[in-house]
Amino acid sequence: MVAPALQSEEALLNRIRRQQLVESLEHMSPLYLEGIKRILTVSADTELISAPAYYHAAVHAPTLNAFGSAVAIIQDELGHAHIAYRLLRDLGVDTEQLIFERDPRQFKYPYAFDVPLDNWVELIVANAFYDRAGYVLLSDIYHSTTFGPWKRALVKVDKEETFHLRHGEQWMRRLNATPEGHEQLQKAVDWMFLLTVEWFGLPDDLKKHSEQLEYGFKGHTNDELRQIWMSTAVPLCEELQLRVPAHYDPEQQKYVLDCPFPAHFDAKAKRWLLEEGPCSWDDVLKRWKARGPANEEFVGLIQRGKREMLRLLEQE
Template sequence: MTATPSALQSEEALLNRIRKQQLVESVEHMSPLYLEGMKRILTVSADTELISSPAYYHAAVHAPSLNAFGSAISIIQDELGHAHIAYRLMRDLGVDTEKLIFEREPRQFKYPYAFDVPLESWVELVVANAFYDRAGYTLLGDVYQSTTFGPWKRALVKVDKEETFHLRHGEQWMRRLNKDRSGHEALQQAVDWMFLLTVEWFGLPDDMKKHTEQLEYGFKGHSNDELRQIWMSTAVPLCNELELRIPAHYDPERQKYVLDCPFPAHFDASAKHWLLEDGPCTWDDVMKRWKARGPKNEEFVGMIQRGKKEMLRLLEQEA
């Protein structure tokens, strides 16, 4: 059931609880703004974990061995479990998750644009593990350390460990594939389009961020730009180790990682190609691309919703 306004805390009572470093344990501890903000961040987290499953399966079928396929399926199983955790928490906050998952239009799902671009080989899958799961680990690790919502903090103990396995799986396979020339070239082709997609994964720059309550309420501890830097601090050294060309380097004078190319930039999803020669675009252009979704949005959401729809059709036929 949806919490009524009278069941919620005042803003002052909530902030007093947070100042005392007491975790928020239920709807009754939340203010209306906190509740809506928590629903928002949990929706993004849940949708991201959920849609990664068909996205990864699309490439897992190209695994080079049965053992490799088994590892990929294990990762997919983990992702579905992570999605279940987030949706379960949302049910406790009064969200109708059945409707949320099975009745939303594909474009209404809130997950990173990168998952709408198909992974079409084993190489692309392991780069996704090394890049995308590293992004997930960066984001959820920050939530785990900082969140004031107790049930999510405790649930992320399991998620944090499993995301570590996913990104290590990607790293190990990248190192294995990088041992010969053909593998190195295949990795480079994947990195060419996937690196910048992960850089933009962390969202709008700090000066354009709209939902500031994520930091104010302690939903997370770092800003978008700070999280982008944390991700680059391990992703860039990995690529340098493997001698993979990326448009980024560490600037010791500025003490931060900087990009060596126009950013944000236009992206041709069908060709998996960044139009860097056209120069930078605006974040408004990026937002339009994100909202329009990518080439696999309808297919991947359809895979998630198909079973429920088929069951309802069978029930109607029997009625």
């Protein structure tokens, strides 16, 4: 089958200026195709890896009903991953290879998911923080994207991500009702807050892929999305009297951090080494590239099924 011819850059930009959605390969330029595949891969990998990451903690749910809610969220995340991988397949990507044959370190999801969630409280804070980050990012894409198939698919995803973060908020309020629960929440927030601030990527002055805004893949910059996340995450923590290293500055009309950032992070101890002062974004990129302690385990859980199936076929 002959692959459809791509558009010239000028033809693509004219289409976008006319506010016409890009519906298929025939409407894309080579640069647009490269960019949309990149952002779809990040989205797909993030949704997929959240399943083993969340299940790792969901088994510690305090009740059967709570476990059922966690499993429902995991099911949603797998559905969201399927949407993004299906779109990639329609764009000519070998998703079988992408999912089951990639080296774990080549997956493109936020570093936060490489730090295992070891209990129910950490899962709840992940729903309130990580899923809030996902909601901010995907809502931005939903309202801004020029890629029609993804825009339509995100109607469902947007609503489900709202449920996930509300689940986290409600459980945080419930746990916060006791001194012990408050202390456990604070312990989780201490390491998970800054990891979610990191989630949005490099600051705008260091951002590499400027075409994301030009092509309408996103409507806001990384720093703007970080501000949108903090505008609801910080007030939630303040409501629960949970300490976070951030506050709203009326003069600057934005949220500012009260600690060194970016900073070194001890993933095994789940502790920020703030006493060492700030590090460079190059240091952060090295940490992200090296992946975290649960990377191989979580990707292995995803890839295990195919390996076992192939082993069984070889024995026949």
